[in-house]
């Protein structure tokens with residue numbers, strides 16, 4: 001028997017960062033992210049059942065991509081209790097990203113959440129039940145996506161989601177993310193994220209290796225306490241449009257802490273480039289001169305996410321184009337904003 005499912009799933013950018021994990025990809029601290037809109041993966045998965053020797057084949061942008069297979073097989077090995085049929089199935093994945101390949105944008109969140117959604121969809125087809133995209137569906141999708149890549153569990157909800165148990169949010173959980181769009185002011189619902197591509201090269205140290213380095217870091221307990229404090233403050237300030245200064249201060253502090261942690265481990269490393277630092281300083285200068293509420297965050301890489309309210313686009317975008325693009329590789333940037341989460345494509 002053959003089954004097929006197609007989903008589109010977005011990437012996300014964390015404002016409070018997940019950095020440090022334990023056990024079954026459980027986070028050491030709560031995190032909060034904007035779900036993105038333009039940066040997404042579109043995936044078609046085909047499952048051929050009844051094979052003694054299961055296999056995975058991946059086409060990425062139409063080309064075979066065997067280097068993606070080990071991470072996907074490791075993900076599947078954690079799912080045998082949920083999808084027992086996976087053990088006798090050959091899987092073909094055909095995946096495309098909207099963001100340019102090698103643009104240094106983390107793609108595991110969009111790819112792993114797309115895989116989770118395709119698997120759940122195929123599971124329904126196998127059992128002959130219809131898919132109901134209710135709260136329970138999204139909770140399960142988030143929990144499965146987490147096993148593929150921690151940050152992927154936040155991609156399944158629109159606009160903003162929170163992952164990880166925190167005393168500030170009674171329903172929060174380490175197993176799955178929860179939607180947080182209803183708790184924020186309209187001001188944040190279409191927040192802009194212009195991603196400046198400082199370098200399009202592959203990262204020298206993976207996020208998985210970065211998480212592992214937190215295990216023996218003496219600063220780790222202090223960092224987890226900071227993240228807990230930042231989540232508490234951020235959810236409170238995002239509930240209104242009036243705490244913009246505090247929002248900016250938390251976002252930038254989180255970005256800098258993430259990179260500071262990379263620099264103070266047993267095998268220190270630096271993912272920022274000189275141009276990353278130049279952009280951050282330009283943002284500080286511009287904000288001081290104009291009072292426009294623009295700020296930055298960073299992923300685990302050199303690229304800068306420039307965040308600002310939509311109503312400032314007319315001011316901020318021309319300034320980015322005239323002042324910041326000279327720091328970007330080939331002048332590359334991506335216009336993105338908070339988005340609506342995954343979409344079923346068939």
Ligand code: DP6
Nearest residue numbers: 014017018031149150151207208300
């Ligand atoms: C810096 O989710 O990519 O982007 O769970 O090992 O797959 P794994 O790591 P990953 O780590 C993301 C780290 C981060 C911060 C974040 O998205 O919260």
